[in-house]
Amino acid sequence: MTPGARIQAAIEILDRVLDGEAAEKALTGWARRSRFAGSKDRAAIRDHVFDAIRCKRSFAARGGAMTGRGLMIGLARAQDLDIDALFSGAGHAPEPLSNAEVAAGRAPEGAEALDIPDWLDPPFRDSLGDEAEAVAQALQSRAPVMLRVNLRKANIAQAQASLSGEGIEARSAAISDTALQVVEGARRVSNSAAFKDGLVELQDGASQAVVDALPLSDGQHVLDYCAGGGGKTLAMAGRAQGRFYAHDANPGRLADLPVRAKRAGVKVQLLAPGKIEGHFDLVLCDAPCSGSGSWRRAPDAKWRLTPEKLRELNGIQQNILDEASRLVAPGGVLAYATCSVLDSENGARVDDFLARNGGWRETDRRQWLPGPEGDGFFLSCLTRN
Ligand SMILES: C[S@@+](CC[C@H](N)C(=O)[O-])C[C@H]1O[C@@H](n2cnc3c(N)ncnc32)[C@H](O)[C@@H]1O
Structure with a gap:
């Protein structure tokens, strides 16, 4: 396919996304209808589509219309591409302007230039203070591809050597001593021997840093209460070396975990909702959230969030803290994490929990902002007296 x-293709996919279709579904549907497209074409189109969704407001302003075509004209202007060459009307290229x-x-101006919805601008600025504009700008760009080295199977150097043998170059990253940042060959990772043999997993750098910060030690009973796919488990x-348990309110989300655990060479016991017995030394709640710290990866979530949805999430987060706190052994730790940068999902939830419940003290609180090696994340560790 030509660049035009x-x-x-990106214009057609974006029109569907603007009509309400999820970006991944629109991309998959297009690929299915367009067998002529090679993997490089699909990757380039995907990049255009995700760039445009991340910067939907500012590109629409630059391009003059909130349409697929307007967004791509805006993208071409923002990225200083040759519009006349791309919009030539030749072959399958779009018509000239x-x-x-x-x-x-x-x-674009103000919140529009930062690609933040107007309603969100005040809480976003209140949450992030002087960092608000830098964080909004970080969310406008692509996320790094990060790997976690599974220390049970390899050290950093061994994982790098294995990846390199298959044309994947990855450099160590300051954010975590298990993290590698892929600088070449990212699309080959999931078919590589290093991945299939469990030496590495795809995992954001800040997700790894959150786990590094947990008070983990050998012999503990550890419950991942909102385990989802089990990345943090x-x-x-x-x-x-401990006993690891995974739970999720939606057990279907745990479906891949046994296979992933086997690949990683670790044992994880799945616990069905309502079937958790006893107390744990550490309970991690990686709570459902707006995902505002990871909007680079899932940019349509930024535009779907509403004040009502955020309030609903705050209620769910409060309930999860209450439910999970009952599962912590005396002297144990309740670790509350989100991939959000919004205070209503982070510090405010923890403060509310502490105000309503005696017998706990906050022993750690950290915030990671979206950066070159990781997404935005929040962690608070509450120790039970
Ligand atoms: C942010 S995701 C977890 C991601 C996962 N920890 C990982 O690292 O891959 C949040 C998860 O919480 C689950 N969840 C939602 N409400 C819950 C509840 N009341 N109790 C437990 N899990 C819940 C969701 O189904 C979802 O899988």
Whole structure:
């Protein structure tokens, strides 16, 4: 496909996304209908689509319309691409710009320029203070591809050597001593021997840093209360020799965990909702949240969040803290984490829990902002007296 034809494909996919279809579904549907497209075409189109969703407001302003075509004109202007060459009308490229389109478009301003919804601008700024603009800008760009080295199976150097043998270059990252940042060959990772043999997992750097910060030690009974796919369960099991349990309100989410645990060479026991017995030394609640710290990876979530949905999430987070706190042994730790940068999901939830419950003290609180090696994350460790 020519660069122009890739732009036309992105326009068609974005029109579906603007009509309400999820980005991944729109991309998959397009790929299924377009067997002629090679893997490089699909990757380039995916990049265009995700770049445009991350910067939907600012690109629409620059491009003069909130349409697939407007977004791609905005992208071409923002990224200083050759518009006449891309919008040539030749072959499968989009039609040249009309005089009205050439005249349309303006520099975005304020929250629009930062690609933050207007309603969210005040709580976003209140939560992040002087860092708000830098964080919004970080959320406008692509996320790094990060791996976690499974220390049960390899050290950093061994994992790097194995990856390198398959054309994947990865450098160690300051955010965690298990983290590698892939700098070349990212698309080959999931088919590599290092991945299939359990030496590495795909995991964001800040997710790894959160696990590094947990008070884990050998022999503990550890419950991952909101385990989802089990990324953090496996990261914890990679760090210490203990008994690891995974639970999720939606047990279907745990479906892949047994296979992943086997690949990683660790044991994890799954616990069904309502079937948790006893107390644990450490209970991790990686709570459902807005995902605002990881909007680079899932940018449509940024535009779907509403004040009502955020309030609903705050209620769920409060209930999870209450439920999980009952499972912590005396002297044990309740670790509350989100991949959000919004205070209503982070510090405010913990403060509310502490105000309503005696017998706990906060022994750690940390915030990671979206950066070159990781997403935004929050962690609070509450120790039970
Ligand atoms: C942020 S995700 C977890 C991601 C996972 N820890 C990982 O690292 O891959 C949050 C999870 O919480 C689960 N969840 C939602 N409400 C819950 C509840 N009341 N109790 C337990 N889990 C819940 C969701 O099904 C979802 O899988």
